[in-house]
Amino acid sequence: MSDAPKSHGRKTIRPTLRPQELMTDRPSLAQAWTAQIITLFPDAFPGLLGQSLTGKALKDGLWQLETIDLRPYGEGKHRNVDDTPAGGGAGMVLRADVVGRAVETARRQSRGRMPMIYLSPRGRPFDQAMARSLADCDGVTMLCGRFEGIDQRVLDHYGIEEVSLGDFVLTGGELPAQVLIDACVRLRPGVLGNAASTExxxxxxxxxxxxxxxxxxxxxxxxxxxxxxxxxxxxxxxxxxxxxxxxxxxxxxxxxxxxxxxx
CATH class of the missing domain: 1.10.1270.20 (tRNA(m1g37)methyltransferase, domain 2)
Known part of the structure; x- marks a missing residue:
């Protein structure tokens, strides 16, 4: 007997400890392109993605958004997610054990071909070719860093690709994640009124x-x-x-x- 999630129409049923979405207006859609975000600020989404053509496409089920809040995976009474850098230095670093638990949850909830990306200024430059490649996948999982970044062992262990939006530094990966999602979603069938616009x-x-x-x-x-x-x-x-x-x-x-x- 397979352990794979069962699909009933467009809705997907997954084993989870969280209450099922039986009474919400945003159930998980089995065939929709999925943007999965691991972040300390899940309320930042969908942000501008909920407006205009991307917002209409989200409402129509052409794509879906899943946020994974990093805080509940934190350590101790205060759910600490970071610690001081090994070897000293300024700032704080997101802990490997905390981020690893969130990544495992993302992997269990993902389906099909969903590359995992860490948004980082030292990564491979994001371009239109990458947007088209990701848009052709079943979705993408994005890890949003904060502070001085993420323990390198997480990136190495899961083979997470680092992707950069440019030679500049932001306070976190949430804004780059929204930019990347917008660039991909607009390439999905049915999102733009005129498909020739992308050509x-x-x-x-x-x-x-x-x-x-x-x-x-x-x-x-x-x-x-x-x-x-x-x-x-x-x-x-x-x-x-x-x-x-x-x-x-x-x-x-x-x-x-x-x-x-x-x-």
Whole structure:
């Protein structure tokens, strides 16, 4: 007899010590792309993800959000989750035993192919290609650090990939997690009203996106480029391509150089 979770329609039933979601309006959905977040601040979610297109998609069950509060896994009466760095130094470090217990819970609740990521400025740079790869998975588990970070042994033991949103430091991983989720969810089927929107935007072809214009035709002495009003779709496509190439060369020579090596 299998120990695997049983699926009844779109809802998933998992063994758990917590009360089942029999009387809530957000049961676990078996087929929805899942963003699983391990965090000290579960109330930070969904945040802006609950608005606009991502919020509508969340309500419609196109994706789902599961937060795992790190605090209940803490040690002692006060549920301590951190301790001083081994070898000395400023700040505090999230304990391996505490984070490990939360990770084990996440692993038991995950399904299918759900990579586990630690959001860290020393990680692999997050880009559109990674967003597409993660969007094609069943979901993603994100570990949000705080203080001076997480005991390295947790990352090593579970083979957690470190991912960075840029060369800067934040107070925690919750904001980067929301950015990563937004980038992935918008690529899921049915989330955007026009699927073609993701095919012509920045980075879709290794280029920055061309400029965009709309009404009014003239504003503050600035007019929409005549070619865009010509109705000649071939010329419009050529103009947009040329603009994208020019912007990429000027603003992101690293992308332009990389594109040259791939062609």
């Amino acid at each position: 012509e935007e920045s980075f879709s072809d290794g280029l920055l996106e061309h400029p965009q214009y709309t009404r009014p035709t003239e504003w503050q002495g600035h007019e929409i480029p005549p070619v865009l009003m010509s109705g000649n779709h071939g010329e419009i496509a050529k103009w947009r391509r040329a603009q994208a190439e020019e912007l990429t060369r000027a603003r992101r020579p690293d992308l332009w150089a990389k594109r040259g090596t791939e062609e």
